[in-house]
Amino acid sequence: MDARGPLCVGIDPHPELLADWGLGDDVAGLERFCGTVVGALADQVAVLKPQSAFFERFGWRGVAVLERTVAEARGAGALVLLDVKRGDIGSTMAAYAGAYLDPAAPLFADAVTLSPYLGVGSLAPALDAARAAGAGVFVLALTSNPEGAAVQRAQTADGRTVAGAVLDELSRRNAEAAPLGSFGAVVGATVDDPVDSLAINGPLLAPGLGAQGATPADLVRVFGGVVGNVLPSVSRDVLRAGPSPEGLRAAVRDRTTALRKALG
Ligand SMILES: O=C(O)c1cc(=O)[nH]c(=O)n1[C@@H]1O[C@H](COP(=O)(O)O)[C@@H](O)[C@H]1O
Numbered sequence: 269m270d271a272r273g274p275l276c277v278g279i280d281p282h283p284e285l286l287a288d289w290g291l292g293d294d295v296a297g298l299e300r301f302c303g304t305v306v307g308a309l310a311d312q313v314a315v316l317k318p319q320s321a322f323f324e325r326f327g328w329r330g331v332a333v334l335e336r337t338v339a340e341a342r343g344a345g346a347l348v349l350l351d352v353k354r355g356d357i358g359s360t361m362a363a364y365a366g367a368y369l370d371p372a373a374p375l376f377a378d379a380v381t382l383s384p385y386l387g388v389g390s391l392a393p394a395l396d397a398a399r400a401a402g403a404g405v406f407v408l409a410l411t412s413n414p415e416g417a418a419v420q421r422a423q424t425a426d427g428r429t430v431a432g433a434v435l436d437e438l439s440r441r442n443a444e445a446a447p448l449g450s451f452g453a454v455v456g457a458t459v460d461d462p463v464d465s466l467a468i469n470g471p472l473l474a475p476g477l478g479a480q481g482a483t484p485a486d487l488v489r490v491f492g493g494v495v496g497n498v499l500p501s502v503s504r505d506v507l508r509a510g511p512s513p514e515g516l517r518a519a520v521r522d523r524t525t526a527l528r529k530a531l532g
Pocket residue numbers: 278280319351381410411412413454455456475476477478479480501502503504505
């Protein structure tokens with residue numbers, strides 16, 4: 269992020285975007301779309317975040333494109349955060365860890381998104397695998413969508429909020445790490461006053477900029493003193509600037525300049 273700027277660009281090949289780019293809503297269109305984004309941006313931005321569902325909807329051929337996208341993006345020097353939002357009982361989490369956090373796996377990524385709905389403790393096999401592989405995770409805490417708060421701000425039996433309990437566990441896992449641990453949280457740039465402490469000594473993925481209405485100024489509002497640990501993420505707002513590679517790069521430059529200005 270120091271070298272390339274603070275932005276994470278999401279690779280979300282929505283059917284509407286494929287159409288806007290003059291591509292078919294099929295595997296060939298998906299492949300072209302991802303090849304263009306990776307070719308234009310993987311040597312420019314710090315992190316690329318492919319959203320798995322947009323690949324899975326094409327079955328194994330789509331997953332093959334995802335594998336290539338991850339490999340090519342990493343090959344060009346970007347970190348890849350694979351957005352899969354997995355969460356399950358511990359024994360099954362170990363299988364998900366084998367799918368994404370084992371360096372020998374075809375879909376190994378630098379980090380994945382995880383959902384703590386089965387209890388943040390159930391994610392332990394994935395967190396342990398990430399540590400062993402030198403990879404990371406981003407666990408949903410306060411998501412960017414308006415429906416999230418009803419669950420995430422609810423009180424647990426010990427009086428903490430659900431999000432607070434997730435953040436506490438990540439903080440505990442990151443305690444010894446310097447400068448930052450590898451156990452991150454997802455906190456939307458769109459959320460109201462976060463209430464819970466975001467000082468988890470780990471990275472904070474902040475989606476919600478652009479298409480969901482948040483601005484760089486919102487990052488300062490939401491994250492305050494820990495804004496330096498934020499990885500702001502944008503998908504549609506950058507992807508709409510395609511299919512021209514120069515258009516994509518210009519969109520990234522504009523957003524990066526605005527973010528640097530707001531974050532100081
Ligand atoms: O984990 C995520 O990436 C995520 C968490 C969250 O709270 N909100 C959120 O929008 N996302 C993802 O971030 C991306 C946002 O896309 P845009 O709204 O087009 O920038 C999508 O891929 C979402 O799945």
